[in-house]
Amino acid sequence: MSKPDKITRFTEAMKTVYGPFDQLSPDDAKAWTFPDDPGAGGYHGRYLWTDAFGVVNFITLFKETGNAVYLTLAKRLVQTVHDVLGRTRDGSKRLDGATDEEPLRGGLRIGKMDARGSDGDGQYHHYLTLWMFALNRLSIAADEVQYNDLGIQLARAIHARFMVHCLSGGMKMVWKISMDMKTVLVPSEGHLDAATGYAVYKLLQDTAARQGHREHVLQKEVDDYWDLMVKKRKGSLSPGTDYLDVGMGLWAAHLWKHERWAERFCDRALPVAGELLSSTRMRAEGARLAFREFGTVLGVGCWDVGEGLRARVDGLMAFWERWLDDEAEEELKPISRVMYASGLIVGGEFFLKTFG
Template identity: 50%
Template sequence: MEYKTQARQHPTLSPEMQATTTDANMPRDPHTPHVAPRLTDHDDPAIHAMEAVYGPLTTLMDHEVTTWTPPPGSGGHLGRYLWTDAFGVLNFITLAEELDSSKYLAFAMALVTSVHDTLGRTRDQSRRLDHATDKEPLKGGLRIGKAHETGDDGDGQYHHYLTMWMFALNRLSVATGDPRYNDLALQLAQAIHPRFFVHGVEATRMVYKISVDMETVLNPREGSLDAILGLGVFRLLQATAVTQGRQSGLLKQEIAEYEEILRRDGRVRPSSDLLDLGMGLWATSLFPGEEWAQAYREASLALAEKHLDPQSPLLQRDPSHRLAFREFGACLGILCDDVENAKLTDDVRSVLSFWEHHVAQGKGESVQPISKVMYAACRHPGAFKVSYLLGKKLPEGL
């Protein structure tokens, strides 16, 4: 396969994106420095994993790139699944930077449009979700994309999926220099936030899952990372908005409520679940210099050393009883931390090498799209790091 290096271009925005602003032709920054391609392996396993989900990418001609739409391969309802596609967008941003090829930004933008057009609508696709309009397409939130409409594992909305999607929109906004993607993330944040909060007489708490129409609580427990991810991502959206000329304090009230949850809980502790462990470790990068985040990071790394040891009970299980994407979550958190720990680094390599065989051979659980995109992220975690987008103006204080 041959990679094509192109001058950076900004593909035509969809009508959905144009609806978020009165100026659909906002100027781009012409001074973005050229960064030489850093990824040169034409047989890179991460790219193969992405192509297994999103179809041929590296061989597409220019005219095919401009008309590309993502195939229904993300493993969810009508082919879209919010968590998988959030990773897909972030991976495309990384590939755009690593290959210095704007076509991967075109793929990311097309994937965003597809997700909003599918998961931002009812399951029969007859209308937008309740509260959403053509002008404000994310006011109704976004469906998870579960295969079944109802039941214990039925469709609805997850807070942590939504915040990960907001992060992907924010990174795309920075990568393209287009504030409208961050505007959409802000729109989504303001729409879903109050639906996940229950204000009691004695305390405020969060819920884990709500219905597609955002009217009913489907799972009342609190997610172990929801407040941390919410606080970190909402701060990022607000800070980015200021650098893009928007007013300050757009999420002031929402941020205060996340802070209240964390104060109530006192000392937050990392989870032994590998996915939560890794994503929590990743989230600490959103809180540089904060004492509680440093303590959380150190505790997370200690747990990771225990659970990712090749002789640990978790990794000694038969592959049929292991979940690749959960282990990839732990690996991603460590890789984004840039930890200087040779043993832990070797353990991460060992986990990735173990699953690489299964991913390449299409064996077992690892063939799931969610596992493939998370594997690709582990191989090239770039855009998951807030400081990654070189030459782009980062929000002050981050």
């Protein structure tokens, strides 16, 4: 597929989630209202995972086309998410601990449709770190320190809430906490949450230092994640067998791809990704979740791989280009389309080179 064709498909996929934004003038973009039905999915049209990829994808469009409207839309989407998911579900106030001056001190809601229950609203560590990454990329793309500072604000606000001191004297992480961050809702640990925390928090800290702003601003938090991911649970750096888990693990590792832990993870995870991408040929489309498979595509796209693995990625993308419109679950269409776009043109890596 040619680059212009990829950009066209990328843009069309994003438009199904964020509306007909490709013809906006610079002034129109500053006031653009993102659709909320379905929008990014979730409650009132916002879903943190989808919108984090949305921000990075708008930055990618800016990089690929040179059109500053897309950078404006990335900023607009950030503000929209902070105004919706940074508030209570009724929108009446900011989340506990947050203020208009410090809007992320209360974290960010997931955006689940239900307020409570097994799949109810709350806060996920892996969604929050993805949002921090999006803020970091926007800070570099726009050359505006404030966005990385917002990422640091969020990082500091949530860190202690996801860390639990064990009776043995050590620490563990929890998977999900309540909207007000006061209650643990799921006490198990996310497979690679500590590694992702290390990678993203260190990225925020490194960016702050390179912007001449602050040194070692998140060092304690980075040390906590390192202690969890390497010193106490070496096995946690082994890839799982889930499409999204393997893909996002490869994505997190590529942020520090020259560190030994990341190289080792890549060596283990890329063969697993190859097996997963081969096994999709034997599965019916109705039994597959597009967005999870696009996670593998994204992760592989962050690394230099051989022609064989690249051909498997291309085959999977070609499969979903035939079937994506027929996805049975309406609520999954926004996340699938945004991640499809991310798989077509892997974003974020261009701006990593700014600090190379």
